[in-house]
Amino acid sequence: xxxxxxxxxxxxxxxxxxxxxxxxxxxxxxxxxxxxxxxxxxxxxxxxxxxxxxxxxxxxxxxxxxxxxxxxxxxxxxxxxxxxxxxxxxxxxxxxxxxxxxxxxxxxxxxxxxxxxxxxxxxxxxxxxxxxxxxxxxxxxxxxxxxxxxxxxxxxxxxxxxxxxxxxxxxxxxxxxxxxxxxxxxxxxxxxxxxxxxxxxxxxxxxxxxxxxxxxxxxxxxxxxxxxxxxxxxxxxxxxxxxxxxxxxxxxxxxxxxxxxxxxxxxxxxxxxxxxxxxxxxxxxxxxxxxxxxxxxxxxxxxxxxxxxxxxxxxxxxxxxxxxxxxxxxxxxxxxxxxxxxxxxxxxxxxxxxxxxxxxxxxxxxxxxxxxxxxxxxxxxx
Numbered sequence: 001x002x003x004x005x006x007x008x009x010x011x012x013x014x015x016x017x018x019x020x021x022x023x024x025x026x027x028x029x030x031x032x033x034x035x036x037x038x039x040x041x042x043x044x045x046x047x048x049x050x051x052x053x054x055x056x057x058x059x060x061x062x063x064x065x066x067x068x069x070x071x072x073x074x075x076x077x078x079x080x081x082x083x084x085x086x087x088x089x090x091x092x093x094x095x096x097x098x099x100x101x102x103x104x105x106x107x108x109x110x111x112x113x114x115x116x117x118x119x120x121x122x123x124x125x126x127x128x129x130x131x132x133x134x135x136x137x138x139x140x141x142x143x144x145x146x147x148x149x150x151x152x153x154x155x156x157x158x159x160x161x162x163x164x165x166x167x168x169x170x171x172x173x174x175x176x177x178x179x180x181x182x183x184x185x186x187x188x189x190x191x192x193x194x195x196x197x198x199x200x201x202x203x204x205x206x207x208x209x210x211x212x213x214x215x216x217x218x219x220x221x222x223x224x225x226x227x228x229x230x231x232x233x234x235x236x237x238x239x240x241x242x243x244x245x246x247x248x249x250x251x252x253x254x255x256x257x258x259x260x261x262x263x264x265x266x267x268x269x270x271x272x273x274x275x276x277x278x279x280x281x282x283x284x285x286x287x288x289x290x291x292x293x294x295x296x297x298x299x300x301x302x303x304x305x306x307x308x309x310x311x312x313x314x315x316x317x318x319x320x321x322x323x324x325x326x327x328x329x330x331x332x333x334x335x336x337x338x339x340x341x342x343x344x345x346x347x348x349x350x351x352x353x354x355x356x357x358x359x360x361x362x363x364x365x366x367x368x369x370x371x372x373x374x375x376x377x378x379x380x381x382x
Contacts, residue, residue: 034066037095041230045213045221070118169196239292242276
């Protein structure tokens, strides 16, 4: 595999020529990627740097996956206009347990070293934290774009946020990283890692960044925003979310996620279906991807009910208040929202639009209720 293959889709490979020198060492390189556990999933966008780790692993190098259980307690401000809210210890621990299996959807478990940075960061004494803080100046840290904007706007910046890039850099010291991967929003942190490693007498890491993946809303994919496709989402959900990608982003998704060029003569729908098959099959296998496509075709394209429909028990009484039923069983946010959906013809009983708010109970016994395009439920008596 060539340098071009290892660095496919890279935005930055810094310093120039350093990766070539690392590869001449004649030993497996230690290729680091760290993820803070701020959400319970790794999404397709976060998978792009993991794909670069897999490329290195396929050449015999070692992937070092850092699960940021400790740095999550500080909060990475990269690309944010305010300090990130801190999760509870229980949330952090639950997310951390889930990350390893999700990352293995892309990287090779046999060539991966999984480390939790609480292993070394929690052991630092106050004197050692002060020593780490000496590796950078406040002026240097405030050069970072998000800090500079907040400082200029007289918005608060906590000291813990200033320490974050240094602690991420200390991760590289602890695992003796040769290469660190990350999105372009991590460039400052990764370069700071080089400075921290030099301060501790280590050969500094090579920095390799990859683009941030834009989702169906045109914004970068984010678990906190909800425009994400988790690597372990159910097949039907994964397939359906991929199909939401607008036609103008298909080339970008092919290049970054599938690592191939969009066929120039491909019809957008055919290209999108192929992409959804790939993404779903990567996590769940070919059979699950086919079932997900069949489900999408039946429910979304042909507007039919899915083959398998969950069941629920009807409430007591001679009539059922339909808005309340939608809130209780279809996740409608409120009865007013449910009434609006009904008035728009968005609720069907056995395929027929219904506009009444109160439905005789016998009409719903054994019936399939559809709310919107994709939510179905069959109701029965107790």
